[in-house]
Amino acid sequence: MSEPLTLTLISFVITLGSHVIARIVTASRIEEAARQVLRELDLNDAYNPFTAVELHLDPRRRLRLGYRNFRPRAVDILTRDGILKKTGTGKFYLRKRLDGRVLRCTEETCQPVY
Numbered sequence: 001m002s003e004p005l006t007l008t009l010i011s012f013v014i015t016l017g018s019h020v021i022a023r024i025v026t027a028s029r030i031e032e033a034a035r036q037v038l039r040e041l042d043l044n045d046a047y048n049p050f051t052a053v054e055l056h057l058d059p060r061r062r063l064r065l066g067y068r069n070f071r072p073r074a075v076d077i078l079t080r081d082g083i084l085k086k087t088g089t090g091k092f093y094l095r096k097r098l099d100g101r102v103l104r105c106t107e108e109t110c111q112p113v114y
Helices: 003-043 071-080
Strands: 084-086 092-094 102-105 110-113
Touching: 003 071, 003 092, 071 084
Parallel strands: none
Antiparallel strands: 084 092, 102 110
């Protein structure tokens, strides 16, 4: 092979590899943010609309260098998957327990649905 073709292929492989690594890192950071959100809601016993808590999703910072907040994306994914529910006031609560059981809640209590 000629040298320009070899350098082009090497550059392509390096670019592709860095893209894949960046996607893997982003996915792991979103997963960690989701675990933190679930843990926070579980610790606050937010299992129904009456015990829902407000999640601080977008803190305003003056300098946004180097650290990206993945909590909003994690909350979007958890809400879309039906694990979280959002109240009309913007608070969130768990629809499923961390062990995977779906909850049916009334004003008094939440019962797992089997």
